[in-house]
Amino acid sequence: MGHEGRAHALLSASGAHRWLSCTPSALLEAQFPDTASEAAREGTLAHELAELKLRNYFFTIDFGKQKFTRAVNKLKKEALWQDEMMDYTEEYLDYVKTAALGFESLPYAAVEKRVDFGSYVPDGFGTADCILIGSGILKVIDFKYGKSPEGRVEAEGNPQMALYALGAYEAYKLLYPIQTIRMAIVQPRLKDGISEWECSLTELLTFGRYVKERAELAIKGEGEFRPGDKTCRYCRARGQCRARADENIKLAFDTERKPPLITNEEMGEYLRQGKDVARWLSDLEELALKECLAGHTVPGFKAVEGRSVRGWTDMEKAFALLTEKGIPEAVLYERKPLSLAQVEKAVGKKEFESFVGGMVIRMPGKPTLVEESDKRPAVTN
């Protein structure tokens, strides 16, 4: 089955960080449509390419050069195709190759393997991008195509990866001795985009027992709602969820404490607690607009036409006419260089690096406020 057409479990591995924390969320969000954003569809396409590269590497006899080239050419016809996907997936392939060669002897490899973790999570299954097993080690590798540093995912304690590892362990435990679990997330579009973590089989199975308890609540919609910035961010119920609304109202309009001047400690606390308030308001606006456009009433609000932008009915004809009337082309067109990132995208990552890589300097970024847990070192003036 293609990546796009895959079914998703109610208690999905990718949503585990949410339903493990906020157990009623899985049933609540099930009533909202699961629409994939353009970025998600782009990621799906990049995954398909990554899969082809891995299959070609590990299973060359069945999936040789000709089949590989044909399949890649087919993907290139997709509307969301970008040439830079070839470079990014190459980085992922390089990581997987190095990981496989790091085993004492050639490991067993599975690519895009459906893993069943139903003995921990009711009807739980998912697809692991790459599984390597050998010398008592089970390694699960996940490819992520996101480019926003905000969306960076860490392997350490990652429930999605741990669920895939549990599924893989269940599938292979009779065939291979496994004592150590390694997990890696490869995000080639991010700087330092590789995150790795290792735990023992005992630790993984302890996590499995915890998951089982939480999943039993989640599948029945029981347990406590636990609204929070990270938990609610991609929840499909986020616009309408009462628990989130109540929590954010409390945080935004808390009138209990009214000190004349707030301290730095309070400042930190407000920022931490209030992180989801702005996002919640914007989710609420989006939902209210949808309701108004659907003809429903949201008291106190209505949808109107935004600022309209003028456009040509036929730009080429209009420019030809202006030129004919004596307006020089230099007035009508501006010539400006592409940004560094656009040039890199157009030229290709490897060529860019070999032609002009030495001419790139990194300017210090504008100071930005992040949480203490952020990996970047703190700066001061």
Ligand code: SF4
């Ligand atoms: S919006 Fe947040 S609190 Fe509400 S169900 Fe979703 S994750 Fe839970």
